[in-house]
Amino acid sequence: MLTIACSATAGAPVVNGAPAADLPCALFPTDNVWNTPINDLPLHPDSDAYVAAIGRDAPVHPDFGSGVWPPGSNSPIGIPYVNVPGDQPRVAVSFDYADESDPGPYPIPPDAPIEGGPDSRGDRHVLVVDRDNCVLYELYAAYLQPDGTWTAGSGAIFDLRSHALRPAGWTSADAAGLPILPGLVRYDEVAAGEIRHALRFTAPQTQRAYVWPARHFASSLTDPRYPPMGQRFRLRADFDASDYAPEVQVIVRAMQRYGVILADNGSPWYLSGAPDARWDNDVLRQLRRLRGADFEAVDVAALMIHPDSGQARLPAFLYLYLPVLQRPATAAKY
Secondary structure, eight states: OOEEOOOGGGTOOOEEOSOOTTOSSOSSOTTBGGGOOOTTSOBOTTHHHHHHHHOSSOBOEEEOOSSBSSTTSSOBSSOOOEEEOTTOOOBOEEETTGGGSOOOOBOOOTTOOOTTOTTOOSOOOEEEEETTTTEEEEEESOEEOTTSOEEESEEEEEETTOOBOOOTTOOOSSTTSOOSGGGOBOHHHHHHTOOOSOEEEEESOOOSOBOTTOOOOOOOOOOTTSOOBTOEEEEOTTOOOTTSOHHHHHHHHHHHHTOEEEEEESSTTEEEBOOOTTOOHHHHGGGGGOBGGGEEEEOOGGGBSOTTBOBBOOOHHHHTTHHHHTSOOTTOOO
16 A cells, blocks of 8 residues: 655545455545645635534534444434445436436345334435445435335446536535545544544535535525535644544544545535444534534636546656555555
8 A cells, every 4th residue: 555645744645445444345536536635725815704604603513423322212313324235236216316327226235224214204324335346326306116226316436536516506326416435424534533624514505506516506606605505615624632532633633634524415514424433422422512613615627627627636656656555455454
């Protein structure tokens, strides 16, 4: 496994092309916008307005953890995902928004975990990674049918080795037309000591617009003080997390270096992650000491190479290493 490590004091990125310990495939190439540091990018000119619209005094909320919520329910805290082999049987899925969904079929096992649990009336996301072909399948409002097929509000398929975005104007399993899994906080990467990608979050009101790499809006509001879907924010570089638990410091550093991406309408500054019995909910609550005022919106225009691609510009020297970084990680040890 090749790692290029640069001085943290210089604000340089740490780049690694291998899959994470808890996932069989890298979540998009190294130079994808999800995996690109934004700590040195300029502020967006509407940063103050965007932060105020979401809530300057609203706390960050870790929307993931261990156990269930509410107590006594069967609703794990967070958005789960599952890995399946390449020969997992494909099943048909019928969509409410078929004109903006990938038709499939999808390799969804009958016991696939559903966000909120099988009795949930919420978003009911289902995320499946084909670990042999490195393809991500995601559903919104997914329901298993008696005949083994599924119904869903919408669905999207992402080649994890590609930079391809959804067609312009299309949703996905997420309001912004983005994949969900690449933006989740996952326990194994926190335990390993570093998150190397942007994180997904929600805001209560968004603009009727989207910015790269998002592809879809979900609002009728045209006031420019509201952030558009896909807007990237970062935690201020001078935020001091030295008295936080080590695992929370990992999440804080990720929000400073890679930032957070607005992906859906919801509660203010709700940070998405995967449920895991190993999370310590009391420790995660330290994130609630962060407030909206600790964030700033970032202008990522300089990263975009093409509006229909998620490939991002990297510091020139890193391009010399990309052929090595993106080799299949067959020799990687976890």
